[in-house]
Amino acid sequence: MATQSKIEWTEQTWNPTTGCTKISPGCKHCYAEVMAKRLKAMGTPGYDNGFELSLIEHRLQQPLRRKSPTVYFVNSMSDLFHEDIPDKYIDKVLNIIRETPHHTYQILTKRASRLPEYFSKNPVPENVWLGVSVEDKEYGVPRIDYLRQVNASIRFLSVEPLLEDIGNISLKGIHWVIVGGESGSKARPMEQTWVESIQKQCEQSNVSFFFKQWGTWGSDGIKRDKHRNGRALKGRIYNQYPQGNEMYL
Numbered sequence: 395m396a397t398q399s400k401i402e403w404t405e406q407t408w409n410p411t412t413g414c415t416k417i418s419p420g421c422k423h424c425y426a427e428v429m430a431k432r433l434k435a436m437g438t439p440g441y442d443n444g445f446e447l448s449l450i451e452h453r454l455q456q457p458l459r460r461k462s463p464t465v466y467f468v469n470s471m472s473d474l475f476h477e478d479i480p481d482k483y484i485d486k487v488l489n490i491i492r493e494t495p496h497h498t499y500q501i502l503t504k505r506a507s508r509l510p511e512y513f514s515k516n517p518v519p520e521n522v523w524l525g526v527s528v529e530d531k532e533y534g535v536p537r538i539d540y541l542r543q544v545n546a547s548i549r550f551l552s553v554e555p556l557l558e559d560i561g562n563i564s565l566k567g568i569h570w571v572i573v574g575g576e577s578g579s580k581a582r583p584m585e586q587t588w589v590e591s592i593q594k595q596c597e598q599s600n601v602s603f604f605f606k607q608w609g610t611w612g613s614d615g616i617k618r619d620k621h622r623n624g625r626a627l628k629g630r631i632y633n634q635y636p637q638g639n640e641m642y643l
Contacts, residue, residue, distance in 0.1 A: 402606050402625070403572055403635075404467040404500055410454050410487050411472040411479060412440055413447040417504055419557055420529030423580050426471045447478055454486055457494045465498045475505040481512060491519045502527060502552050506537035509544050518546040523570070523636070525550035530557045542567045548636045554606060555581070559588045565599040569636040575609030577620045583611035589627055602634035 399407045412430060416422070426445070433441040440450050457466060468474055474484060491499050502525040503509065509524070518524060524546040528534035534553070541549050548569045553560070555576030565571070573592055575584035589605065596603040608623035625631060 399467060399470070401467060401470070403604055405465040406460075406467070407470040408453070408456055408466045408468055408499075409440070409450070409471045410456075411447065411449050411469055411474065411476070411483075413443060413445045413471070414473050414476060415447070418527075418529065418533035420504070420527055420534065420555060423555075423576060423578050423582075425578070428578075430471060447472070447476060449479065449483055451486075454490055457490055457497055460494075460497070463496045463498070465500065468499050468501045473503050473505055474501055475503040475508045475512070477505065477508070484512065485516065488516065488519060488522075491522060495519075495521050497521060498523065500525065500550075502550075504533075504537070506540035509540050513544045513546075518544060520547050522546060523548035523550055525552055525570075527551075528553045528560065528563075529555055531560050535560055535563055538563065538568070550636070553592060555609065556584045556588055556592075557582055559585070559591060561591075563592075563595065565595060565601045568599075568601055570602045570604065570634075571596050572604045572606055574606035575611060575623075577607070577609040579610070581610035581617075583615065583617075584609065585615075586613045586627075593627065593632065600637075602636050603632050604634055605632040 397407045399405060430441050430445040434444040498521050500523045504527045506526045524544060526537040526541045528537060528551050549567055550570035551568060552572045554574035556573055573589055576582050593603050605625055605627045607620055607625045609620050611617055612623040
């Protein structure tokens with residue numbers, strides 16, 4: 395079945411594919427890779443190949459069985475727009491999404507260049523929030539322009555892990571920005587000024603801002619358990635969601 399998620403900005407995860415390959419600095423300490431290897435060792439179905447890309451067709455039907463409206467993060471353990479996933483398989487995923495308009499689906503990718511091409515032939519379902527990962531200036535920021543080319547009801551940025559000051563970015567056509575620091579023993583630190591810059595830009599552009607976590611490094615620059623570091627920015631919790639979706643606050 396789809397899985398209850400501990401990710402702060404969603405409710406359930408749905409993984410019709412698992413596994414991925416690394417393409418940018420944000421992938422260096424991939425949580426999904428670590429988890430996939432652990433699940434393989436435990437004999438968990440769907441992870442026989444560890445973190446090798448796998449299409450799991452029997453999971454496609456999972457959202458059809460859930461009657462109550464649910465927010466799904468699609469492919470928390472993969473990337474739906476990975477170059478080795480055929481268009482026809484993506485079609486199958488989106489067909490399930492169209493059949494379940496009572497659910498909301500959050501699709502996040504690092505393969506942003508594939509988005510305009512695919513969606514030029516396939517309209518984005520109304521119940522899809524489409525996002526790209528933005529970890530730095532070189533790899534992450536250029537993905538925003540690809541996302542902007544797609545006509546989606548909600549476009550969002552997952553700025554996690556934030557690895558540097560990404561400077562001033564255009565938020566035109568963007569509805570939601572999530573920011574978070576990296577967690578884990580090898581986590582790279584995130585500075586408070588980087589986060590504050592993004593929060594201010596969101597406020598100026600009337601874009602919803604969600605601060606997910608400090609991660610392993612606190613706002614004071616001290617390394618500790620991520621739960622102790624919390625998710626407050628200058629004493630405030632930012633749980634904003636895209637306008638018109640206050641039901642998820």
